[in-house]
Amino acid sequence: xxxxxTAFPDGFLWGASTxxxxxxxxxxxxxxxxxxxxxxxxxxxxxxxxxxxxxTSDHYHHFREDVALMAEMGLKAYRFSIAxxxxxxxxxxxxxxxxxxxxHDLIDELLAHDIEPIVTLYHYDLPWALVERYxxxxxxxxxxxxxxxxxxxxxxxxDQVKYWxxxxxxxxxxxxxxxxxxxxxxxxxxxxxxxxxxxxxxxxHAIACNLVHELVPGGMVGSVIGYSPIYPLTARAEDVMxxxxxxxxxxxxxxxxxxxxxxxxxxxxxxxxxxxxxxIEPGDMELIASGTSDMLGINYYAxxxxxxCPDDGTREMRWNGVNLTGKKGDISGFETHPGFYEMCKxxxxxxxxxxxxxxxxxxEYLLRDIWMRYGKPLMVCENGLGAFDTLExxxxxxxxxxxxxxxxxxxxxxxxxxxxxxxLAYCPWSAxxxxxxxxxxxxxxxxxxxxxxxDDPRACxxxxxxxxxxxxxxxxxxxxxxxx
Ligand code: BGP
Numbered sequence: 001x002x003x004x005x006t007a008f009p010d011g012f013l014w015g016a017s018t019x020x021x022x023x024x025x026x027x028x029x030x031x032x033x034x035x036x037x038x039x040x041x042x043x044x045x046x047x048x049x050x051x052x053x054x055x056t057s058d059h060y061h062h063f064r065e066d067v068a069l070m071a072e073m074g075l076k077a078y079r080f081s082i083a084x085x086x087x088x089x090x091x092x093x094x095x096x097x098x099x100x101x102x103x104h105d106l107i108d109e110l111l112a113h114d115i116e117p118i119v120t121l122y123h124y125d126l127p128w129a130l131v132e133r134y135x136x137x138x139x140x141x142x143x144x145x146x147x148x149x150x151x152x153x154x155x156x157x158x159d160q161v162k163y164w165x166x167x168x169x170x171x172x173x174x175x176x177x178x179x180x181x182x183x184x185x186x187x188x189x190x191x192x193x194x195x196x197x198x199x200x201x202x203x204x205h206a207i208a209c210n211l212v213h214e215l216v217p218g219g220m221v222g223s224v225i226g227y228s229p230i231y232p233l234t235a236r237a238e239d240v241m242x243x244x245x246x247x248x249x250x251x252x253x254x255x256x257x258x259x260x261x262x263x264x265x266x267x268x269x270x271x272x273x274x275x276x277x278x279x280i281e282p283g284d285m286e287l288i289a290s291g292t293s294d295m296l297g298i299n300y301y302a303x304x305x306x307x308x309c310p311d312d313g314t315r316e317m318r319w320n321g322v323n324l325t326g327k328k329g330d331i332s333g334f335e336t337h338p339g340f341y342e343m344c345k346x347x348x349x350x351x352x353x354x355x356x357x358x359x360x361x362x363x364e365y366l367l368r369d370i371w372m373r374y375g376k377p378l379m380v381c382e383n384g385l386g387a388f389d390t391l392e393x394x395x396x397x398x399x400x401x402x403x404x405x406x407x408x409x410x411x412x413x414x415x416x417x418x419x420x421x422x423x424l425a426y427c428p429w430s431a432x433x434x435x436x437x438x439x440x441x442x443x444x445x446x447x448x449x450x451x452x453x454x455d456d457p458r459a460c461x462x463x464x465x466x467x468x469x470x471x472x473x474x475x476x477x478x479x480x481x482x483x484x
Pocket of ligand 1: 168169226299382386437443
């Protein structure tokens with residue numbers, strides 16, 4: 001079925017995305033102290049040869065050049081995150097003026113180029129001091145400390161930042177908790193903590209929503225969910241039911257908190273039955289319900305597939321597998337919840353080299369589904385293709401695979417808009433190459449190539465990829481003429 005886009009509405013925010021620890025570098029400069037990602041990525045370097053977070057794309061020192069390149073592409077928005085340990089190095093207490101200055105300079109630079117900042121308060125990088133002090137997100141104390149941090153940042157930038165997102169991808173943090181949070185060794189066997197951490201994040205999210213409403217007149221706030229629509233493997237009723245169960249536990253469980261202020265009944269029943277439900281204290285659900293969202297950020301890379309899974313003692317509960325090599329098929333397994341669902345490969349879809357299904361129609365499907373259920377404006381905060389790119393001797397990078405991926409996803413998003421979905425922004429991942437959360441720097445997503453390897457940060461020189469010129473043209477014609 002062929003579909004070609006007409007122009008997007010005026011004011012649509014064409015953007016791109018990054019996160020602090022994945023792009024900034026300067027991990028220990030100008031007063032910044034370690035975040036848990038600095039520590040986790042040191043381990044990733046030792047154990048797997050992936051780059052550390054010390055330099056990444058060195059955006060901290062190149063940000064003016066990067067913003068100029070973003071402006072050259074015609075970006076109307078830039079979604080990035082603030083590193084808590086840059087502005088409050090010990091997590092609580094003394095504020096680091098140099099850290100705040102960096103974000104002031106960045107935001108001023110963006111605004112000088114008419115680029116709207118979309119700020120994420122938290123993107124996996126809890127100050128390491130809080131892990132050492134009380135185990136990080138495992139402890140409820142983190143909620144109070146997050147509140148103080150969020151109040152500082154929102155107050156500091158409220159005159160310049162309208163769009164705020166709270167916590168990046170709670171859904172993915174539950175799935176890949178030891179890579180997204182530093183979990184002390186002795187706790188790693190206790191899967192209830194995944195959902196306890198998430199509960200603490202729900203409280204922090206609600207507090208941040210309330211703070212934006214209190215401090216930023218006209219501001220808009222919401223979470224950013226890592227979202228995969230889930231298809232049944234077959235049309236068998238049992239597989240369809242399994243896909244619904246997977247949706248409830250992996251997607252609905254977060255969306256219902258953000259928009260209805262409650263946990264999804266079916267998911268909660270499953271968690272309670274298995275001793276995995278979070279401990280909820282008096283007042284928690286009232287706080288969560290008070291922190292209403294004005295919008296939702298969505299990170300979409302791939303759809304997923306589920307099938308029925310018997311609960312007959314032959315299967316063990318497990319969470320997601322991961323492909324660490326970039327060789328198709330090297331995925332270490334699939335999430336399994338006996339009696340509820342089991343994730344599996346969709347035989348109908350091609351994947352990238354890391355086994356992520358490529359599915360533009362999945363974006364239309366999820367946008368329409370979320371819009372139908374919750375009716376709030378949406379923004380794509382991440383979407384993109386991780387690939388091995390090659391820098392040619394003449395400084396060019398030919399990435400037709402990325403152009404194809406993005407074109408079809410943008411077209412799918414526009415078709416959802418034609419059917420009534422209100423979209424604020426499209427911020428693909430990533431503005432420039434950066435450190436992948438799971439695969440080092442060789443897995444690239446950017447419009448701008450950053451010349452470095454996992455072992456050697458070199459000078460991080462920037463080069464425009466073919467997708468850079470392509471995206472500039474897409475923005476110039478306001479999205480018209482793209483084909484699904
Ligand atoms: C999302 C994260 C990003 C980003 C992206 C790609 O889950 O919000 O931080 O990295 O996924 O994932 P990866 O880096 O593992 O390829």
